[in-house]
Amino acid sequence: MSTLDAILNTVAALLCIVGAFFFFVGTVGVLRLPDFYSRTHAATKCDTVGAGSVLLGLALLQGFDPATLKLLLLAVLVLISSPTAGHALARAVFRGGLEPWTRPGHRTGGGVS
Amino acid sequence: MKRALTAAFLVLVSLPLLYAMSQLPQHGSATSPAYTHIAPRYLERGPEEAGAENVVTDVILNYRGFDTNGEVTVIFTSLAAVFAVLLAGREGDERSASEPRARTTPEVSPVASFVVRLLSPFVAIFAVYVVMNGHISPGGGFQGGTVFGALLILATVVLGKATAEKLQPARIRGLLQAAAPLTFIAVGVAGLIMFGDYLAFPKAAALAWVRTLWLIVIEIGIGVGGASIISAIFWQMGGDR
Numbered sequence: 001m002s003t004l005d006a007i008l009n010t011v012a013a014l015l016c017i018v019g020a021f022f023f024f025v026g027t028v029g030v031l032r033l034p035d036f037y038s039r040t041h042a043a044t045k046c047d048t049v050g051a052g053s054v055l056l057g058l059a060l061l062q063g064f065d066p067a068t069l070k071l072l073l074l075a076v077l078v079l080i081s082s083p084t085a086g087h088a089l090a091r092a093v094f095r096g097g098l099e100p101w102t103r104p105g106h107r108t109g110g111g112v113s
Numbered sequence: 114m115k116r117a118l119t120a121a122f123l124v125l126v127s128l129p130l131l132y133a134m135s136q137l138p139q140h141g142s143a144t145s146p147a148y149t150h151i152a153p154r155y156l157e158r159g160p161e162e163a164g165a166e167n168v169v170t171d172v173i174l175n176y177r178g179f180d181t182n183g184e185v186t187v188i189f190t191s192l193a194a195v196f197a198v199l200l201a202g203r204e205g206d207e208r209s210a211s212e213p214r215a216r217t218t219p220e221v222s223p224v225a226s227f228v229v230r231l232l233s234p235f236v237a238i239f240a241v242y243v244v245m246n247g248h249i250s251p252g253g254g255f256q257g258g259t260v261f262g263a264l265l266i267l268a269t270v271v272l273g274k275a276t277a278e279k280l281q282p283a284r285i286r287g288l289l290q291a292a293a294p295l296t297f298i299a300v301g302v303a304g305l306i307m308f309g310d311y312l313a314f315p316k317a318a319a320l321a322w323v324r325t326l327w328l329i330v331i332e333i334g335i336g337v338g339g340a341s342i343i344s345a346i347f348w349q350m351g352g353d354r
Contacts, residue, residue: 077232084228091222 015057022050035101047082164324165248185293258339265344296334
């Protein structure tokens with residue numbers, strides 16, 4: 001295995017680990033955060049950063065190949081669609097009148113009470 | 114007396130059934146007839162005999178074509194039932210509330226609108242790809258039709274019902290919804306006329322392209338019908354907005 005291959009493999013593995021880490025953090029966030037908005041925020045991190053970097057890592061592992069193009073396209077799709085879904089969800093719920101959670105005593109307003 | 118007779122009758126009927134059940138092959142056993150005769154034959158000769166590389170397509174559209182023909186008819190009938198139930202409830206509704214509805218749809222986020230417009234062509238291409246490649250790779254009419262139906266629903270939610278409905282001109286909408294059973298019947302009758310049996314496929318090796326062509330025609334019919342039915346049910350349930 002040449003040096004270039006070794007570097008590529010290491011970077012790919014690091015990207016996959018970063019992706020797995022973001023999936024973990026996102027899952028913890030969905031389970032532990034206090035309200036709908038912050039949980040949606042955590043859930044979108046899984047798809048954008050998590051899936052995005054795992055797909056990038058896999059594309060590096062694959063090298064020059066039609067499959068790489070598919071992986072990159074998937075990454076672009078996820079990068080576009082996931083934030084949009086989070087945005088649409090949060091916007092719909094905000095319009096629906098759910099007040100964002102604030103720390104007790106730190107009422108900054110903003111929601112429809 | 115009546116109760117005792119009922120019990121005796123049930124026992125009498127269940128005994129032969131239980132006996133027959135004890136004679137059935139073990140569930141999942143590799144020596145059961147389903148695995149020793151039918152499956153190997155489908156796997157070995159499906160691609161040349163039925164016209165599709167994808168054995169699943171061979172089985173559902175060719176070997177078990179009758180079954181799938183009935184299945185798409187059932188799906189179309191379910192649409193008719195949904196229409197019957199929902200439209201019957203709506204008639205009285207309309208007379209009492211002829212003025213425009215008080216509740217208006219909230220304005221759509223420009224971000225969501227832009228992204229849906231951006232991605233729709235790709236989703237549509239993917240749906241067509243899944244339908245047309247059903248005889249080679251996993252996929253087919255049902256799957257591709259569902260993808261396209263989901264696209265129509267997405268367009269309805271984000272861009273409005275009027276925009277989405279332009280994709281299905283009202284004049285031919287009924288035909289589109291019935292596309293799956295109609296295509297099946299058309300191919301079936303063609304087989305009846307040309308080869309003597311309903312849903313008969315040509316057997317000659319030289320006519321392999323005809324078998325594949327017929328499978329693709331049925332796939333397209335199922336895809337168009339499925340997408341139309343899914344969106345029609347959604348539009349009916351979403352009301353007039």
